Amino acid sequence: MDAVIEAGTLLIAGVSISDGVFDTTVVLILDADESGTVGVVLNKVTDVSLESALPQWAPLVNAPGTLFDGGPVSQQGAVCLARPREAGDDPPGWRPLFDRIGLLNLDTPVEIADGAYSDLRVFAGYSGWDAGQLETELEFGMWHLSQARPADVFDPEPATLWRRVLRRQGGELALLSTWTDHPESN
Template identity: 65%
Template sequence: MDPQRNAVPLVPGTLLVASVDLSDGVFDGSVVLLLDVDASGALGVVLNEVSDLPLSAVLPGWEPLTTWPHHLFDGGPVSQEGAICLATPTHPSEEPPGWRPLFDRVGLLHLDTPVELVEGAYSALRIFAGYAGWAPDQLQGEVERGAWVPVRLHPGDVFDSDPATLWRRVLGRQGGELGWLATWTPTPELN
């Protein structure tokens, strides 16, 4: 992937699409949503990795409040014992208790918020165990080396109902050579 072709800035709300060359066993085929980028580094969550751990075992009562599929997501390899909840309020003019906006209408929901206050207050909600993190200038270096391609977020990406196909669909909508990679397979001889 040619990172110079894409001039999308590394800011909260940007998607990072893992290059086909990124085969570290951690981020292969990942789509990461950047949540914070500043001089101290960057932080994001993997949008397309469902955890093997049931959400009901970790946060009882939260599973029915989440957006389909009602699972805990694997947000990344850092601090997997912690959780990040992204949510979109049901009413655009409201900021429910425990919610802090990040970009557009997506924000962080504090998981200490009582379930009774969360019910009906959000049109979309997803919980991630862990996150992806980068030291200062590390992410920019990885982008320059072609490990990640920053692309624009589309409505629905954050709470996508089919995470298994998100990487291919995000690539496919980019068009050109980048879009062709949506058909990539690790075993091209099988094509």
């Protein structure tokens, strides 16, 4: 595996993943180092309304205006990704990751965040891999790598993101975008 895994890398679930957690997911890497890798699932929403979980943040998030399922780790916690409205702006509570997308600390007063961001999304929990674990999964072909586009992070139609990200890869990966959960039915 020669690709660099860093903030802004997408993990696109391979069709062999059928664990009920990462099936047809697109994971955005937030951090990767020698101790492990952390990311959030971009295309799964929760059954919990954002209005009930974090009512003060609900008016600020992008469509579809829901709480996303970032992954199976620390489901009671929240991760917020945001893009400042103005280029070069560094609002309080925000830490850049890649392409003007960064983490917003949800302890930041909403009044400060209101109007400061063009895009904002909240995730319950996150996805994590111990040192070497993700590399092993990549060797087994469980994931495909790509560079994230800012539009992927705040996509208004998360249900179709996996297929669209695969399709734009071209070649054999694009063919996987037509995968069905029941290939024996073809």
